Amino acid sequence: MDWCKDNPDIPFDSAPISNFRQFLETNLTGPYICSYYAAPHLRASKGCIINISSTRALQSEANNEGYSSSKAGLIGLTQAMAVSFAGSSVRVNAISPGWIDVRDMDTKQLIQHGKATSPPLLTDSDHSQHPAGRAGVPEDITKMVEFLVDDVNGFITGQNFVVDGGMTKKMIYNE
Secondary structure: OOOOOOOOOOOHHHOOHHHHHHHHHHHHHHHHHHHHHHHHHHHHHOOEEEEEOOHHHOOOOOOOHHHHHHHHHHHHHHHHHHHHOOOOOOEEEEEEEOOEOOHHHHHHHHHHOOOOOOOOOOOHHHHHOOOOOOOEOHHHHHHHHHHHHOHHHOOOOOOEEEEOOOHHHOOOOOO
């Protein structure tokens, strides 16, 4: 089994603790270390840090503890670093994407590894469940990054921006 992923079919208390730690190392410790070493350069250039969290930090599914908690921790790290960088003109924000359709990117990676396959198309239901009427695309995230790094928006720091087509604002009930 690939323990580098949360598996909804395996109860969290049946997975090794190393699985949970791997999520923390990758999704929380990794951004911390990058920021730590970049801090002098960021201060000198009055740069920005944009952490990529997830809507899974705000809403979760069963047996998703490692990913969800690491992404929630990243939001906390974002807020703490924004305060720590106060007065240096370094801004720190996070983006929490929802459902972003990266199937084309996945297909390109599969082709590079000689495993060409066509991903299934998204259904009308996949799109219509989003209040925005569609699943997200990578450009939705890049537009938010471009907005946040623009010096015109220098008053924005310590924030988490949810880019999910409105899904976290929608109440979902089993029918």
